[in-house]
Amino acid sequence: MSRPDAALAEALAAGTPIPRDAEGPVFAEPWQAQAFALVVALQNRGVFSADEWAQALGGEIREALANGGCRDGSDYYERWCEALEHLLIEKGLASHDGVDARAAAWERAAEATPHGKPILLENDPLAQH
Amino acid sequence: MSGHDHHHHHDHEHDNHFTPIEARVKALESLMVEKGYVDPSALDAIIDTYETKIGPRNGARVVAKAWSDPAYAARLKADGTAAVAELGYGGRGGEHIVACFNTPEEHNLIVCTLCSCYPWPVLGLPPVWYKSPPYRSKAVIDPRGTLADFGVTLPEGQRIRVWDSTAETRFIVVPMRPAGTEGWSEDELASIVSRDSMIGVGLPSPEDRS
Known part of the structure; x- marks a missing residue:
């Protein structure tokens, strides 16, 4: 299983504070909830597996991070949407x-x-x- | 001031607007609905479930029961998924749940270094920091420092074991029952089990009782 590259992980662990939150809202905006539900529904229908999803999302997050993406994780649902789109394209279900x-x-x-x-x-x- | 009023009204007429990401989500959703892969009412049900029905209170009930009932604790240790299902929790993100019991010798900490795998049925959706790159890196490289960031200091002799979640296997930490909670009901016990304590970045305290 591919994991974040070691040098980047070291840098993140050493230099970037972990963002904190209280037990705040689950979704910051409605589109995040829609995107979340869409992935759950597609997994429920067997369109892709949980593991395929984790790999797709993990890959998207890793790539964004390597290209200077947000280190506080605030772009998480943007990555979520990209992962979904790319996975559907890969499956031939969208272009x-x-x-x-x-x-x-x-x-x-x-x-x-x-x-x-x-x-x-x-x-x-x-x-x- | 009529000019101002007019302008205000004008703005309102055009406040139907999708940002690019909103339009993209609508695009993906409508395409999947048309192909018959997704039922729009199922999407609403999923959102409602995750916003209102699933959350860390579920996990707190599991922990409180394990603290109160040694036979349940043994079942939870042997087969987390089945023991959690006894309380009616399960489904997506909870196909294989492993309960990690803290002991005086060993403290457990969960992370997902790949993305954000998390035991949804018992903890709800992960907090922002769980999904953040610094947590995902630091939890593995420097778990003791990570706990310090959360204000938790463990006894020196207590090891920290880090569990890396995957799509298949997700973990929940069962903290040790704190002293001073003897004779408490399961409800009282559940009230002191925080989300953070079930991820391993917090510890339950009798003072949090509600």
Whole structure:
């Protein structure tokens, strides 16, 4: 099993304080809860295993760290989302372009939805009806 | 002031906005729903469970029962998953739970050096620091220093054993029952078992009773 490289681990252990929290909120923002639930649901459906998930998430965190990512772990759910996207692409269940296009459609749909109304994908002005 | 009011109203009309990451999560979710891999109502149920039903109070009940009932403690030691299931806890993240009992000779500390594997059914989701790179590194390299960061000093003769969680096996620390808790009910005992004490970075204290 691949583990964080030793030199980086030494540096982190020596020089970076461990961030602390009380028994605070589970999720800082709703999208984190959505992303979390999506991974649990996909594991429940057998789309990927717990071990595949841990490897994917661990790899994403390690790579971000090696490239100067947040050392306090505050970008954890960003890494979570990247790991999910990459794992689905690896499994042939999504494509990078497909996710890009769909995300852009959601952004347009949100902008086009009046305040107080639910944001629906069909509100995207470019949607094919 | 009508100009200000107008401007305020204008801002509100456009506050439906997704940040890039919000749009990305919605994209992944809607694609998986369309493919039939995910039921949107199941997602809501999962969120509700983790926000309100699963948390370190579950683990505290396990520890309190182990302190009160030697037969249960023996079962917990022999098969953590089954003993935890006796109290109705289990499922995702709890497929194989190992209970690590602290003793005067040995203190246990849990970490996941790979990512953030954690025994969800008994402790809920991990705290921010558990997922942080400094904790994940320091717990292994300098466990005594890590405990000091949390304000915990152990007797010199007590060894520290570090357990590295994986997707398959997740650990919960069973702290030693503190002196001064004789005759307490399981509820009273559970009230002093903190999340941190079940990760191994804290110790229960009779003064925390509620």
